[in-house]
Amino acid sequence: MVELVENEVFMAFATYAAIVTLKMMLMGPLTVYFRIARGSFTNEEDVAGKSDAEKKKLLRSHQDVERVQRCHHNDLENIIPFFFIGLLYSLTGPELSIALLHFRAFTACRIFHTIAYIGALPQPSRGLSYIFGMLVTISMAYRVLSTILFL
Amino acid sequence: MVELVENEVFMAFATYAAIVTLKMMLMGPLTVYFRIARGSFTNEEDVAGKSDAEKKKLLRSHQDVERVQRCHHNDLENIIPFFFIGLLYSLTGPELSIALLHFRAFTACRIFHTIAYIGALPQPSRGLSYIFGMLVTISMAYRVLSTILFL
Amino acid sequence: MVELVENEVFMAFATYAAIVTLKMMLMGPLTVYFRIARGSFTNEEDVAGKSDAEKKKLLRSHQDVERVQRCHHNDLENIIPFFFIGLLYSLTGPELSIALLHFRAFTACRIFHTIAYIGALPQPSRGLSYIFGMLVTISMAYRVLSTILFL
Numbered sequence: 450m451v452e453l454v455e456n457e458v459f460m461a462f463a464t465y466a467a468i469v470t471l472k473m474m475l476m477g478p479l480t481v482y483f484r485i486a487r488g489s490f491t492n493e494e495d496v497a498g499k500s501d502a503e504k505k506k507l508l509r510s511h512q513d514v515e516r517v518q519r520c521h522h523n524d525l526e527n528i529i530p531f532f533f534i535g536l537l538y539s540l541t542g543p544e545l546s547i548a549l550l551h552f553r554a555f556t557a558c559r560i561f562h563t564i565a566y567i568g569a570l571p572q573p574s575r576g577l578s579y580i581f582g583m584l585v586t587i588s589m590a591y592r593v594l595s596t597i598l599f600l
Numbered sequence: 601m602v603e604l605v606e607n608e609v610f611m612a613f614a615t616y617a618a619i620v621t622l623k624m625m626l627m628g629p630l631t632v633y634f635r636i637a638r639g640s641f642t643n644e645e646d647v648a649g650k651s652d653a654e655k656k657k658l659l660r661s662h663q664d665v666e667r668v669q670r671c672h673h674n675d676l677e678n679i680i681p682f683f684f685i686g687l688l689y690s691l692t693g694p695e696l697s698i699a700l701l702h703f704r705a706f707t708a709c710r711i712f713h714t715i716a717y718i719g720a721l722p723q724p725s726r727g728l729s730y731i732f733g734m735l736v737t738i739s740m741a742y743r744v745l746s747t748i749l750f751l
Numbered sequence: 752m753v754e755l756v757e758n759e760v761f762m763a764f765a766t767y768a769a770i771v772t773l774k775m776m777l778m779g780p781l782t783v784y785f786r787i788a789r790g791s792f793t794n795e796e797d798v799a800g801k802s803d804a805e806k807k808k809l810l811r812s813h814q815d816v817e818r819v820q821r822c823h824h825n826d827l828e829n830i831i832p833f834f835f836i837g838l839l840y841s842l843t844g845p846e847l848s849i850a851l852l853h854f855r856a857f858t859a860c861r862i863f864h865t866i867a868y869i870g871a872l873p874q875p876s877r878g879l880s881y882i883f884g885m886l887v888t889i890s891m892a893y894r895v896l897s898t899i900l901f902l
Binding site for chain 1 (some may be wrong): 756760762763765766768769770771773775776778779780793794795797799823827831834870
């Protein structure tokens with residue numbers, strides 16, 4: 450096993466990064482579920498073999514499908530920077546307890562964000578989990594840049 | 601050269617990751633090609649210098665452009681998790697033959713997925729390549745979490 | 752601190768990768784700013800407590816919000832491949848001066864791309880910064896594949 454993986458901070462990063470990545474991936478099947486449950490498709494070939502009237506009905510957008518897609522897209526916009534910055538951050542040798550705090554806070558924020566988005570919970574629940582998750586990533590980026598700035 | 605790159609599993613990961621990333625990047629120029637070929641733009645400044653009637657005609661969406669964009673977006677949703685999970689997986693010291701099986705299967709799935717999407721092949725060709733590619737990533741995530749879980 | 756981070760090429764990559772990732776993240780708050788400034792929302796819960804007439808007015812798309820979102824999406828499509836390929840590239844042991852040239856050129860392209868997109872500068876300013884940034888990533892991918900090809 451490569452040396453990196455014996456580093457506890459890196460192991461913690463790998464664990465939480467895998468969890469949030471799996472969470473993000475889950476939005477794909479969830480979109481498919483809503484497409485089928487709500488009868489809302491976008492590709493002609495996905496409704497092949499139906500009558501023309503049925504096709505027209507099925508090839509329509511549905512607000513539930515669009516909501517899951519917006520949630521998925523927000524994940525892409527936030528979990529990807531977390532992975533990039535978190536990976537670099539893990540290599541700067543932070544204290545384990547502080548690193549764990551960052552990884553756990555971000556993971557909790559994004560899981561709560563998904564619940565708030567899909568469940569359409571009243572604001573500012575979704576907004577706060579979005580902002581707080583972003584602040585965690587910015588805090589790690591600050592350490593990366595202040596530790597290994599090389600322009 | 602850094603030690604990591606002397607590891608055969610990591611070299612294999614880097615090779616296949618670079619290939620699928622280049623494939624994903626190709627969707628950008630392909631979108632531009634369809635925009636020009638089909639005369640479908642979104643930004644006012646992209647149709648500057650045309651008459652008002654022509655502008656109105658050019659600033660319209662076209663189903664071929666949207667199809668490439670959906671394919672590109674599906675790549676983002678699937679190739680990014682593959683990269684994240686695959687990178688961590690490569691560091692857990694898997695057997696080379698099993699790792700190669702994962703990387704090759706995923707790469708084949710995503711190349712086939714693009715052909716099925718752009719060519720509008722009958723389902724379930726696109727659906728199966730989507731699901732199978734996702735299962736490969738989940739299988740790698742399982743190994744990451746079972747090997748280096750550190751919560 | 753892990754050995755990787757004592758490598759100057761890797762430090763340079765980490766620095767520029769953190770900068771472009773932060774730039775990409777900034778598009779999120781910028782979208783929120785335009786949503787509030789232009790009064791353009793998509794989620795029912797974001798306009799709770801308003802009258803029905805006001806809700807209908809606020810739940811509309813606005814071209815300025817959509818422009819920032821397209822810019823953000825273009826970042827995802829280009830900065831993510833840069834990170835993936837750049838990370839692998841940094842591990843192939845390139846010369847520092849050549850690596851810096853790649854990282855600086857890409858960063859400059861994407862900052863200029865954002866200015867050209869948000870400011871709606873006349874083409875081909877945006878187009879050229881898009882193409883040039885992509886060529887930088889392709890140049891790094893070429894080195895990755897020619898150095899550590901392992902199929």
